[in-house]
Amino acid sequence: MGNPLAASKPSISAVFRRQKLKRLARNRWLYIMLLPGLLYFITFKYVPMYGVLLAFKNYQPFLGFVDSEWVGMKHFDRFFGDPLFWKLLKNTFVLAAYNILFFFPLPIVLALMLNELRSQTYKKTIQTLVYIPHFMSWVVIVSIAYLFFTTEGGLVNEAIASVGGEKIQFLLSPGWFRTFITGEVMWKETGWGTIIFLAALAGVDTQLYEAAKIDGAGRMRQLWHITLPAIRSTIVILLILRLGNFLDTGFEQIFLMLNPLNREVGEVFDTYVYTTGISQGEYSYSTAVGLFKSVVGLVLVFGSNFLAKRFGEEGIL
Template sequence: MKSEVITPHPSSVGKAYHRNRLRRMVRNKWLYIMLLPGLIYFIIFKYIPMYGVLLAFQNYQPFLGFLNSEWVGMKHFDRFFGDPLFWMLLKNTFILAAYNIFFFFPLPIIVALMLNELRIEVYKRFIQTLIYIPHFMSWVVIVSIAYLLFTTEGGVVNEAIAAFGGEKIQFLASPEWFRGFVTAEVIWKETGWGTIIFLAALAGVDTQLYEAARMDGANRFRQLWHITLPAIRSTIIVLLILRLGNFLDTGFEQIWLMLNPLNREVGEVFDTYVYSTGIAQGQYSYSTAVGLFKSVVGLALVFGANYLAKRFGEEGIL
């Protein structure tokens, strides 16, 4: 006689699943309560403002409001893509963003690896504190320091060049120096702070792996290449994907402070253009369309980088 297999009804399975999930939530209620402030922050400051994206498809008039302003569809996008300034803005933004990816992004990894090799704890802490300090300075201070060092009117560097018989160089007004200066300032300000995540990842590497490698005759470089870097590879990939999401965010405040009429041709980017058209000239709908274009490009880069990461066997972020 065959035994009959009793299959539970799908509705009963679903109810049991929801009951178990509710029990887990009650059991971990304090974790969910701790999650609330961050969740509220993102809802108020990240999700609710998305309603303002409607401006990109309207001829927004402040006295008419969102609902009564005229809908114009893709008019502002057509105007932006047809503007000769579009290609200049795209070129300048992409070049500065590429500089940040290729020159700045690897440096926190390298510095973190170097700090991880230090064995004198006091010296290591001192170096960490020293390189964290620039992060807490505002861009106004950073640009002011650059001005005091490199201006032709009493700048330390130019005065030293003149003292050795050379000719003063227009560092701050020359288009050839602008992108290098912007990238160098970012490196000086943020490299130390960027090491924090990588140092935290390095702290989780199993020390027994290093001991086994030393017993097999591996030197410090071999240990770094075969143990340390693979251990933090997933962290590097995730941070690179997140960095690509902000690829076109070159930093408004820094660029705006560094701009002048002589270097504007290579320094004007989407962020400064949005400010000058949206705030200074009151073209809210047009500047919203420009900002939305930036966001769409960043989203596409995140999905593309995440797809490539998964294709190469990494976890990614999605």
């Protein structure tokens, strides 16, 4: 016969289950606050993933999603075999590389500069001013660029003409297109991008700076040996996330800046998906193009995360 006292003891799984319920009850408000964000990602990120199957079908609206013909890799073969693919790839990669090289470092530099300000009033005033462009729509940003750089009364061209120069077709020139796209992103998002870096800088132990001062380190040495190493992990994580969206160059901005004269260097995957999918009704083909973008982004995330870990950083996975 078994021991009745041993049989009456709760099992280990029951104890763990009871502990989990206690933790859930103790942190219930945190989980309730998590629900809206969780529902958002489930509804708008995970549920629509079922539609990726369109890339492998010849979707016909009158047949519906289920009854449309399965064509496998036909749309991918067509896309990769199209000479336009290489132009789209080049344009998208060049614009994405411009954003990484010229835009990504700017929030870090601005955050470091703001962190050095001792007057809180002055610091908050500058922060407010540099945050404002983020809340402007791309329609407003492109309109401002048009007012400044158009040849028909634009402020910059009028200034050039006033000193005897010849007006420049900034908005129609293919050579200026990428500069404008990158410059607009830098002006709009640099201030907003400092938020995460300022939060990371706020967590740096001030005793490290005091010890460095005692050892005779100046502001630049403190910046190089204390501040930058303290936010290095944040920089790496944000860089990995940025690489995940490497091919997302921004549809709205580029679409508004495109015209027949600069389309040769301005057409990217996002605008091409809109043109073929919405304007021409090739839903399956445009889905295949979008899926290609997503797969490349996923590969870049895993690749950059692997390299980050190889160099001693935490990464995101």
